[in-house]
Amino acid sequence: MERxxxxxxxxxxxxxxxxAGTGLMQAFNHINGPxxxxxKITVLTGSPRANGNSACLAEQFIKGAQEKGHEIYRFDCAFxxxxxxxxxxxxxxxxxxxxxxxxLELRPKLIEADMVVFASPMYHFGVSAQMKRVIDRFYAxxxxxxxxxxxxxxxxxxADTAAREAEPMLVxxxxxxxxxxxTNVGEVVASGVxxxxxxxxxxxxxxxYRLGKSL
Ligand SMILES: Cc1cc2nc3c(=O)[nH]c(=O)nc-3n(C[C@H](O)[C@H](O)[C@H](O)COP(=O)(O)O)c2cc1C
Numbered sequence: 001m002e003r004x005x006x007x008x009x010x011x012x013x014x015x016x017x018x019x020a021g022t023g024l025m026q027a028f029n030h031i032n033g034p035x036x037x038x039x040k041i042t043v044l045t046g047s048p049r050a051n052g053n054s055a056c057l058a059e060q061f062i063k064g065a066q067e068k069g070h071e072i073y074r075f076d077c078a079f080x081x082x083x084x085x086x087x088x089x090x091x092x093x094x095x096x097x098x099x100x101x102x103x104l105e106l107r108p109k110l111i112e113a114d115m116v117v118f119a120s121p122m123y124h125f126g127v128s129a130q131m132k133r134v135i136d137r138f139y140a141x142x143x144x145x146x147x148x149x150x151x152x153x154x155x156x157x158x159a160d161t162a163a164r165e166a167e168p169m170l171v172x173x174x175x176x177x178x179x180x181x182x183t184n185v186g187e188v189v190a191s192g193v194x195x196x197x198x199x200x201x202x203x204x205x206x207x208x209y210r211l212g213k214s215l
Contacts, residue, residue: 039070039114039151039215042106046120046131048078053157053199057188057208058119061155064212073109078130080106085136094143103137111144115151115215116182118173122158125168135176150182151215155208159194166191186211 043062047054055076062072080102090098097103110116120127127135138145154173158166166189177184188211190204199205 036068036215037114039065040109040112041065041070041072041115041117041215042109042113043072043074043117043119044131044134045074045076046078046118046128046134048128048130049121049196050076050079052121052196053190053193054119054121054155056197056199056205057155057157057190058117060205060208061117061119061153061188061212064209065215067213068215070115070212070215073113075106075109075134077134078128080134082130082133082137084133085139091140093139095140097137097140103134103140106134107141110138111141111148113150115153115185117153117155119155120157120169122156122166122169125165126172127156127169138180145180147181150180151185152177152180152182153185153211154187155190156188157190157193157199157204159192161192163189163191185215 043058045055045058049055058074062074066072082103083099083101086098088098090096118127118131120131123129126132154170156166156169170187170189173187174184188204188207190199190202193199193202193204
């Protein structure tokens with residue numbers, strides 16, 4: 001290296017260190033926006049209440065994620081025609097399902113998604129049956145989604161306030177993520193919300209928004 005190049009390089013390195021040290025680097029990142037890969041995010045909602053609490057969390061998450069430029073596909077499980085898995089095993093866990101229903105629309109959106117979000121109310125300590133039907137249909141695409149490098153998040157709402165009561169849903173979600181090999185990037189657990197829309201009186205919508213915005 002020429003002496004002049006060496007001096008130039010040293011000055012630039014020193015300048016870079018000084019900038020990083022003063023926090024200016026963070027300011028630059030803020031202005032330009034931190035580098036994020038644009039993701040395809042599939043959001044599954046599980047409540048039959050279109051303006052309910054979990055739908056609110058899903059909307060706020062979507063708002064934050066869209067502001068970061070991510071592409072959202074939303075599938076409202078309770079408003080779709082989804083047959084429950086019959087365990088016929090025709091799909092062989094990696095093939096065509098016997099049912100010709102709305103899962104056909106969701107199927108490619110799950111396979112190609114970089115991230116999948118589950119937003120469900122608590123129904124007797126589990127996710128809603130509407131969402132569970134959809135999860136069970138993952139069986140037919142198991143070979144294509146298991147082990148795929150996907151991110152995931154979980155948004156849940158329930159009326160009671162005991163943290164212990166949220167555990168079965170959280171254990172289910174985390175165990176499913178472990179099985180699929182997807183990375184859990186966040187959970188919003190909204191307790192104490194019973195009537196539709198009551199979650200607006202809490203900080204949980206903000207938490208969901210921040211989670212979406214953090215991606
Ligand atoms: C069938 C059913 C079962 C429920 N089970 C529970 C429960 O086990 N624990 C609880 O705290 N709340 C329970 N709830 C209340 C809901 O979880 C709560 O109202 C939630 O905020 C609804 O979300 P949503 O507005 O998105 O539908 C239940 C509600 C229904 C309709």
